[in-house]
Amino acid sequence: MERTFFLIIIISGVLFFFIFVKSLNQTKIVQTLRLNIKAEPKTMDPRKGGEQYSSQMHFLFFEGLVKLYPDGSIKLAQAESYELSEDNLQITFHLRDTVWSNNTPVTAYDFEQSWKDILDPKFPSLQSNLFSPIKNADAAKQGLIPLDEVGIKAIDAKTLRITLDKPTPYLFKLLACSSFSPVNIKNDRQNSNWADHAGLNFLCNGPYLLEKWDHENQIIAISNPHYRKTQDLRPKKIIFNVIKNDQITLQMFEKGLIDVIGDSLTSIPLDAVPSLEKKWTISRKPRASTLLITLNTEKFPFNHPKIRRAFGLAINRQELIGSFGKGIKKSILADYINIAYQASMSATNLVPPCLKENRHRSFFKDNDVVQAKTFLEEAMVELGISREIFDSVILYYYSRTFGADELMQKLQQQWLNALDIFIKIEYLDSKTIMDKLIKGDYHMCFMRRDALYNDPMSVLERFKYKDYIKNYSNWENQEYIRLLDKSFYEQSDARSQILEQAERIFLNEMPVIPLYHEDYIYIINPNLKYKVPLSGDRLLLPLSFEDQGC
Incomplete structure (x- = not known):
């Protein structure tokens, strides 16, 4: 009996030891x-963010009304509940009893003032466009109306009301962005640094x-x-x-x-x-990022859509990125970026499929040399020009790593073979290129564009108006604007179809030439x-x- 008792104790001790060790390992x-x-992150202030290294920090140190989770869901975070008006134009959030790191309450006033800081014309924010769906936000940022008229109002310390210009189906996706995180306003005013x-x-x-x-x-x-x-x-x-x-x-x-x-x-x-x-x-893992060539639609002869389409259709994207699925070493574009991303698929669309629930919709044919030649010849007749007009055209590019030269030369060779046009290429530092893009002092520029939030509108809205600061193509189309506005009043499939109609209009005029959508490689x-x-x-x-x- 004693032997059995001691055996039980020994076995129990061994089991306890293994459970304890496993617990330690799990804790470790x-x-x-x-x-x-x-x-280095450029700023730890979420109101001033705009680049990836800062954004990573903002999501660690700050939290907004809602939060994006790894499974793609968005859940309430600093907000405990909300109410939506019948017309979908007003949403009222009720905050949890949360505190700042000094144990003082997070209030609706912190949210209101943080957001209005971003919309102040004098405030250095790169993400004010994310607030566009909010009533009078754009007008306030342009200095046309006072901030008091913006649809952001703290009713009391725990109640924040947002009034929209129109229903916004992707509002919660926007609110999950780090720019919608609050800062402690009292501390901000007392300690500016x-x-x-x-x-x-x-x-x-x-x-x-x-x-x-x-x-x-x-x-x-x-x-x-x-x-x-x-x-x-x-x-x-x-x-x-x-x-x-x-x-x-x-x-x-x-x-x-x-x-x-x-x-x-x-x-x-x-x-x-x-x-x-x-x-x-x-x-x-798919990444909502696209490499493309931005065209200045206000610069002759790229003000003609047939010229833009000719250059876009003449590109052989599969030749650029290598055979899809055959590995990183096969990709010319991967050699260019050299930063752990790999081409996922040729971009015969504008919106990455991962923003459309992985629906891959093509809006033009890759390497359509016959159609490209047709467009070019028609445009030259309509404009009364010859190929010599392209002698002054330069394709600008920038890169921090090797490989960009090879990629540009490949594009240069493809255009020469397909269109009998030689386009000069020139490397510039990123600061100089950004200055040229903003001033419209360019014909063609190779660049990457990333989505800011998980919705097609994150890509499409950038080209809604020609005066948008990041619409470097200076392109605008009234039917495109109408469709984007219409999409605000639709849900699910109906909304998706409207946005794809807008995407088709965009690519029929091709103010940018998409090359490919990226993946993370890690x-x-x-x-x-x-x-x-x-x-x-x-x-x-x-x-x-x-x-x-x-």
Whole structure:
């Protein structure tokens, strides 16, 4: 009897030990996530964001009314509930009892003033266009009306009312963007440089605190003990090393010093892929990003749509990107970008399929040389010009890595073969190119365009009006505008069909020439017991366990 009793104790002890060790391991695996980041975030202030490195930080340190989750769903975050008016023009949010990192309440007044700061004509925000659906937002940003007339109103400390110009089916997708996060207004007014460094003045309401910001070197985020209670799984600490050199990042990954490479924040050197494929599992995920050639529709002869279509249809995209699905090493475009993205598919459309529930709709034929020649000949007759007019045309491009020259030369060769036109190419630094784009001092420019939120409108709305700051093509079409406006009053399939009609009009006139839509190409440390989900320009939290037993 005693022997049996002691045996039970021993077995129980062994089981307890293994459970304890497993518990320790599970606790350990979510303690710290180690990442590299290629560049210093330009700002920690979510009102001033606009580039990927800053956006990643904003989603860690701040939180808006709603939040995007790894499965693509959008859930209430700082908001506890909401009511929508019958005409879908007014939405009232009721806030949770949440606090800032100094334990003072987050209020509707913080939301109201943070958003109105962005819409102030003097405020340096790159994302004010996201607020366009809100009543009078655009007019206020242009300085035409006072901010008090914008449809953003804190009814009381816990109630925020938004009034829209028209129903907005994608409103919650917009609200999930980091620009809609609040800042602590009292702190902002008292400490204007609060976002420049870590410290007591860096007040935030997101899942993490800024523990350390060693500029150009390292950023450390730790769990915010004042963050609202959720069931979300997150690391207790995230360490970002600012490492610009891709080879160093690769070496750190192979030595186990970082956990992910090739996400939206780092790059995989493509010449290393063959050896990496033998040791690691290389994963892909669609990315709402398109490489394209922007055409200045106000610059002769590209003011003629048949000229633009001729150049667009003459391109052999499959020749550029290599045979789809045959690997990274086959892609000329992947050689160009050299930043861990790989062509997913030829872009015979404008909106990436991942923004349309993976519906792939082609609006023109790739490598349609016969039709391209027809358009060119018709346009030259209509304009009374010859091929010599293109002698002064230059295709501008910029790149931080090798490979861009080869890609430009390939496009140059394709146009020469198909259209008997030689287009000069010229490399410029990004600052010079942006200046030319804004001033309209160009004919053609090669660039990447990323969606800001998960809806086709994120791409289509940029070209609605010619005076939009990021509509570098200076293109405008009244029927296109009418269809975009009409889409606000439709839902589901009816809305999708209207937006695709608009997309067809756009590509029939081709103010930009789409080349291809990108994928993420990344590797995650196989010893991690949880998935590190990626979306848009950032990793998403919460994380999810591979092993459901965890």
